Amino acid sequence: MTIFEKLSGRQGKKFAVLVDPDKLDTSGCHRLASLCSVAKVDFIFAGGSLVVTTRIDEMVTQLRSLTGLPVVLFPGNALQVCGSADAILLLSLISGRNPDLLIGRHVEAAPMLRDSGLEILPTGYMLVESGKMTTALYISNTHPIPADKPDVAACTALAGELLGLKLIYLDAGSGAMNPVAPDMIRAVADAVSMPVIVGGGIKTPQQATAACKAGADVVVVGNAIEEDAERITAFAHAIHQS
Numbered sequence: 001m002t003i004f005e006k007l008s009g010r011q012g013k014k015f016a017v018l019v020d021p022d023k024l025d026t027s028g029c030h031r032l033a034s035l036c037s038v039a040k041v042d043f044i045f046a047g048g049s050l051v052v053t054t055r056i057d058e059m060v061t062q063l064r065s066l067t068g069l070p071v072v073l074f075p076g077n078a079l080q081v082c083g084s085a086d087a088i089l090l091l092s093l094i095s096g097r098n099p100d101l102l103i104g105r106h107v108e109a110a111p112m113l114r115d116s117g118l119e120i121l122p123t124g125y126m127l128v129e130s131g132k133m134t135t136a137l138y139i140s141n142t143h144p145i146p147a148d149k150p151d152v153a154a155c156t157a158l159a160g161e162l163l164g165l166k167l168i169y170l171d172a173g174s175g176a177m178n179p180v181a182p183d184m185i186r187a188v189a190d191a192v193s194m195p196v197i198v199g200g201g202i203k204t205p206q207q208a209t210a211a212c213k214a215g216a217d218v219v220v221v222g223n224a225i226e227e228d229a230e231r232i233t234a235f236a237h238a239i240h241q242s
């Protein structure tokens with residue numbers, strides 16, 4: 001089964017744990033891997049808007065072999081591409097108007113991506129206003145979709161689908177004060193037939209459940225798990241029961 005088929009499978013909601021390669025050492029990797037395996041996490045996403053470590057490849061290899069779970073790159077830039085992962089979210093930042101992040105970087109990376117052996121997941125990436133300036137917003141130099149404009153989000157996602165993108169990632173940004181509101185998730189999920197990934201600022205299992213009930217197919221949690229990896233179990237339960 002391809003990663004895309006796993007992401008879009010109809011058998012329930014999926015849980016992706018986002019790991020920041022800068023914040024995970026070898027012993028952290030072992031602990032996280034065992035918690036992910038026990039909780040039956042569906043995916044490990046790896047990457048971020050700004051990553052300074054040069055050991056992504058090593059971390060991805062370690063997480064794959066310890067868990068047997070699919071590791072999907074969520075890259076802030078081409079330096080985070082490594083062939084040891086299973087797949088890569090090829091993000092086009094369709095909420096913004098920065099041509100470099102819509103198509104420019106993709107042109108530069110295309111030959112490397114083609115030869116990488118990675119499964120390519122063309123993804124419409126949408127940043128949503130979240131109560132504070134996130135790293136993703138600062139680095140991308142774009143305006144987010146206003147949090148109270150679900151219609152703008154729905155039209156943006158629909159345009160992405162009509163352009164041929166295969167996934168939508170609705171993101172309030174790492175460490176967001178507020179996660180994406182359920183009414184915006186619902187508007188996007190109703191507008192498109194492709195899987196909708198939701199993340200950013202999800203700090204509690206209740207927020208994860210709310211995202212699932214609103215139409216998220218995959219819920220991504222990063223910071224809350226970095227703070228306390230034991231939370232993986234409760235998030236997994238909430239998402240898989242939704």
Ligand code: 1GP
Nearest residue numbers: 174175199200201222223
């Ligand atoms: C960020 O969606 C991810 O791009 C996860 O965000 O770290 O806030 O959970 P958090």
